[in-house]
Amino acid sequence: SQDGESFTTRMDVPADTYVATGEEFVVDTDDALMQVRVTGIEVGPEQRVEEADIEDVETLWTRAVDNVAVAVTLHPKDGAADQTRSLRVNVPGDYEFTVDETAEFGDEEFTVEGLQIREDAPEYRHEKLDHAGDFAYAKDCKRVYARDESLTAWSAW
Structure with a gap:
C-alpha cells in the first residue's frame, strides 16, 4: 500500500528466503519500482506470523517507504x-x-x-x-x- 491506495503484485523470490516483519526490499511492479517494508506475513487463512520461510508464505503485506x-x-x-x-x-x-x-x-x-x-x-x-x-x-x-x-x-x- 502507498498513501491509502492498495494494489497486488507478484514477484519471484529465491526458495531459501526467510522473511520477517519490519524488513525492507525493492518491488518492481508494472507501475513503479518501489522500496517497501513488510508489515504482515500471512501463512494461512487468518493466520499471521512475525517471520517465516518464504515457501510457507501466502501473502506478504507491505507499505511503500521510499x-x-x-x-x-x-x-x-x-x-x-x-x-x-x-x-x-x-x-x-x-x-x-x-x-x-x-x-x-x-x-x-x-x-x-x-x-x-x-x-x-x-x-x-x-x-x-x-x-x-x-x-x-x-x-x-x-x-x-x-x-x-x-x-x-x-x-x-
Missing part, C-alpha cells in the same frame, strides 16, 4: 488552540524530522515539537519522541507535531 506522505499537526505560534490545523507533506522515506529543528515545505514552515512513531517502525525505544535532538525518518513517522512558523497574511488597511 516516498511517503506524513501527517503534520500545526499549532499556531500564539498558542490559540482553535487555530490548530493539519497538513500532509510528501517527502522521501529517509527524510529526517528532528525535534526542535525548523522544516520548510513550500509556503509552510514549522518547528518540530514531537514525533509519533508508527507501530511497524523498527529500532525506536519510544512511540513518541519529544526531546530536543530526537529524530525519526519520515517513513517511520505516524504524525509530526509542530509549531507553525509560517508568516500569516496581514493588511495595513
